[in-house]
Amino acid sequence: MKRRKRWNNYPPGPVSFPFVGNLLQVNFQCPRLLSEKFGKIISLQIGWKNVVLLNGLEAVKEALVQRSEDFADRPPFSLFDHMGIMMARYGHGWKELRRFTLSTLRNFGLGKKSLDQRVTEEAGCLCSAFSHPFNPRFLINSAVGNVMCSLTFGNRFEYNDEKFQRMLHLIEEAFNIGAGIMSQVILDMMPWLLYIPGPHHNVFQPYTDSFDILREIVKEHKETRDPGFTRDFIDAFLEEIEKAKMDPESTFSEDNLIFTVFDMFGAATETTTVTLLMQFGRVRASSHPAPPIDNVSIFPGRVHEEIDKVIGRDRSPDIEDQVNLPYTNAVIYETQRYCDVVFAGVPRTTYRDTEVQGFFIPKGTIILTVLSSVLKDETVWEKPHEFYPEHFLDADGQFVKREAFLPFSAGRRMCLGEQLARKELFLFFTTLLQHFTFHIPEDQPRPRDDGYYVLIHSPDSYELCASPR
Numbered sequence: 001m002k003r004r005k006r007w008n009n010y011p012p013g014p015v016s017f018p019f020v021g022n023l024l025q026v027n028f029q030c031p032r033l034l035s036e037k038f039g040k041i042i043s044l045q046i047g048w049k050n051v052v053l054l055n056g057l058e059a060v061k062e063a064l065v066q067r068s069e070d071f072a073d074r075p076p077f078s079l080f081d082h083m084g085i086m087m088a089r090y091g092h093g094w095k096e097l098r099r100f101t102l103s104t105l106r107n108f109g110l111g112k113k114s115l116d117q118r119v120t121e122e123a124g125c126l127c128s129a130f131s132h133p134f135n136p137r138f139l140i141n142s143a144v145g146n147v148m149c150s151l152t153f154g155n156r157f158e159y160n161d162e163k164f165q166r167m168l169h170l171i172e173e174a175f176n177i178g179a180g181i182m183s184q185v186i187l188d189m190m191p192w193l194l195y196i197p198g199p200h201h202n203v204f205q206p207y208t209d210s211f212d213i214l215r216e217i218v219k220e221h222k223e224t225r226d227p228g229f230t231r232d233f234i235d236a237f238l239e240e241i242e243k244a245k246m247d248p249e250s251t252f253s254e255d256n257l258i259f260t261v262f263d264m265f266g267a268a269t270e271t272t273t274v275t276l277l278m279q280f281g282r283v284r285a286s287s288h289p290a291p292p293i294d295n296v297s298i299f300p301g302r303v304h305e306e307i308d309k310v311i312g313r314d315r316s317p318d319i320e321d322q323v324n325l326p327y328t329n330a331v332i333y334e335t336q337r338y339c340d341v342v343f344a345g346v347p348r349t350t351y352r353d354t355e356v357q358g359f360f361i362p363k364g365t366i367i368l369t370v371l372s373s374v375l376k377d378e379t380v381w382e383k384p385h386e387f388y389p390e391h392f393l394d395a396d397g398q399f400v401k402r403e404a405f406l407p408f409s410a411g412r413r414m415c416l417g418e419q420l421a422r423k424e425l426f427l428f429f430t431t432l433l434q435h436f437t438f439h440i441p442e443d444q445p446r447p448r449d450d451g452y453y454v455l456i457h458s459p460d461s462y463e464l465c466a467s468p469r
């Protein structure tokens, strides 16, 4: 009863059951249903935890931008005391690691040529790996993983390299487990389970295996490092550990190096892979002989035309071409809006007592910013539930950014890799469309448009044929 204390002016929500709260009543994939009943700001109880869902541009903007610090914390992680960046609690350690990571990635090329070249080079490798017909997930995931390897370890891997594939697989598995019901709800409600042997201890395995692989890579770096020459992110972090040796407050340690690299891989690979799969999925959906379901059928031709006119066929696309390719750019942005990959955001926690849209929200409440409800906000977008690249074009056909375009979230904890992801989404897409036309293998039905929701919104598995242009 004490835990169920209600505050004055606390947001409304469905009645919750003992122990499980609203866990069994709520369809998190469709928060719109809850909104229709309770409004834009809804309170829930998941196990013992108080959770508040924020829907729509106004509420999400007020929380993440205007009251940025109030909403900057993350919930405690039930499995272990994990630092890194993604799940770190708001405070000195997180600030130090985030600032360092952002500036190091920038120096290695976020905003500079060298990163563009790495991505372009990887897009070239991806082109040569395309066969006929094929499932693009493996290749795209490997190419995206390789960009991260090149930034953090200084080298890329062959797509069929066993160690590389094992690492990508383990990190993905660990992220799915970390966000799953066992670690988020069951172990959190009953932490004493960890003192009892049983199969639930398997949740730790992908973490320890991933950390072992990363620890080995860090060890190799320490053995081969030249202090006058920084090869990659790991070298830069090792330098920082040395500089901070005498500072007892410092967050720079080998454990935190491993956690940070792990976090970046986990945050970067699946999100970017799935967004690219959605982009090619849109192209593929447009080429199916059955009548189109929306206006997708016209766009690949227009994108090909624009790329041919601005870039031609002889040179590789460059990030600077973006400004001269308004339609292509609009298609990329619209895919992110329409497919809302990180549909419910990443959970935050209130850092102090605060309020949103007049509702009181106490310190320590878990906040889900439903990004999907912003990307499809009916008061903002002309055709929120259709694929409509014109959302990002003005009357003269020039590209325009929109305030409600928040797939990377906003505020202090917004995605740290937005610039890198933007480059990958643009350079992979334009390079592949410059070289290929895509279509669905004969005999396959029109692919479903809705995909499935776990931690993120992924497309159903599909096959693609790529014909050289």
Ligand code: HEM
Residues within 6 Å of the ligand: 085, 086, 087, 098, 263, 264, 267, 268, 269, 271, 272, 275, 341, 342, 345, 346, 347, 348, 407, 408, 409, 410, 412, 413, 414, 415, 416, 417, 418, 420, 421
């Ligand atoms: C299309 C690709 C991507 C999407 C849609 C995406 C989306 C997001 C979202 C919605 C968040 C949660 C922000 C919040 O709490 O409000 C986030 C956090 C984060 N992302 Fe991304 N992301 C993408 C790519 C990347 C890449 C390439 C990197 C790596 C460099 C990255 C690194 C991170 C990190 C480290 C965080 C945690 C930030 C913090 O807590 O301070 N992401 N991302």
